[in-house]
Amino acid sequence: MTRAWGSGCAALLLALCAPLATAQVNALPSLPHLLVKGDATRDVVPDRFTVSITLSALDMQPEVARERVQANLGALLTVLKSGGAIAESIDASTFSVQPEHDYESQRRVYRGIRATRVLRVTFPNAEDTRAFLAKLPAGEDVQLGGIEPTFSGEAALRGELKAEAMRRTRETAALLATSYGARLGSLYSVSDVAPSFAYGIQAGQWPSTRGGTPPPPAASPAAVFERVQVTGSRITPESLAVGTVTIAEHLYAIFLLAD
Incomplete structure (x- = not known):
């Protein structure tokens, strides 16, 4: 009986700790750090x-x-x-x-x-x-x-975009550290979800790292084709117009500052 109870307590303790551990993944460190965002986008023609x-x-x-x-x-x-x-x-x-x-x-x-x-x-x-x-x-x-x-090559393209976004986070962090006379330390965390912080800015308000203005929102799939209505015999396949779809990857990285 005692062993079973002890095992149950251990499982309960792990269950209670799991949400806390998850919450800490996106928490900011108490040490001096830089929080940067890297983004990479491509406009592709659907195939x-x-x-x-x-x-x-x-x-x-x-x-x-x-x-x-x-x-x-x-x-x-x-x-x-x-x-x-x-x-x-x-x-x-x-x-x-x-x-x-x-x-x-x-x-x-x-x-x-x-x-x-x-x-x-x-x-x-x-x-x-x-x-x-x-x-x-x-x-x-x-x-x-x-x-x-x-786009049939979306999975492979997203891998390339993630690598590009990762490279941009490091470049941006290095530039910021140098500009303020600091030395860039080790990487603390990286995620495609914005960390929880109190800087007064939300994830969707991050500016683009490529020019200071946010990238245009990705075209919805329905927008790539002109809207088609089929009612009775009214159908005009010749009115379909192929456009582009924007595929984007965003990464949020936290770098510690060296002493």
Whole structure:
């Protein structure tokens, strides 16, 4: 009994200490130090495009609604087989079935059962994406949910950007120390999360290290393509315009000052 209790106390002590240890990771040292930020950004042209399509059908009989959705899904999969899509990216969600109601003269009216599936597929370039959209049988039962552009080399690029941001933190710290007649000491901590401090500045207000003005916010994925609405037969794949996506990495480093 005593051993079990002692083991439990040790586990409880570790659990209580864990939040404190986590909080201390981003704490500032009590010794003289420099806190600097390094950032690195790249504007890249997306080379992959994920299309989201909602397939739905409404009917009084659930099985009829399901069959209509499945028929539309089968037709789209047939188009995708010769449409240049990345085969392993094709993904269809499970069925969502729920009752649907409307209001007439302030009365709740039952309309039937709505069956829904969401199809997601990725294309390797904008041309194949446009070609698929041109064949999309747009209507009430087939709705384009959105187009999400991505960059296939993002993981490798982020590694390069982190290395560049790290180099900039050291360069900035060395410049500041020299400017004030101090000597740069060892690295205390580095993180991609801004430390907790009372300097009166928030993480999002840090100026860019490349010119004194903050970098423009990263373009949202939806902004890379012009917004497309698919209602009835209105679809204009030729209006899609490819832009750029900004990928950024930010590091916050604390360097101690040597005596």
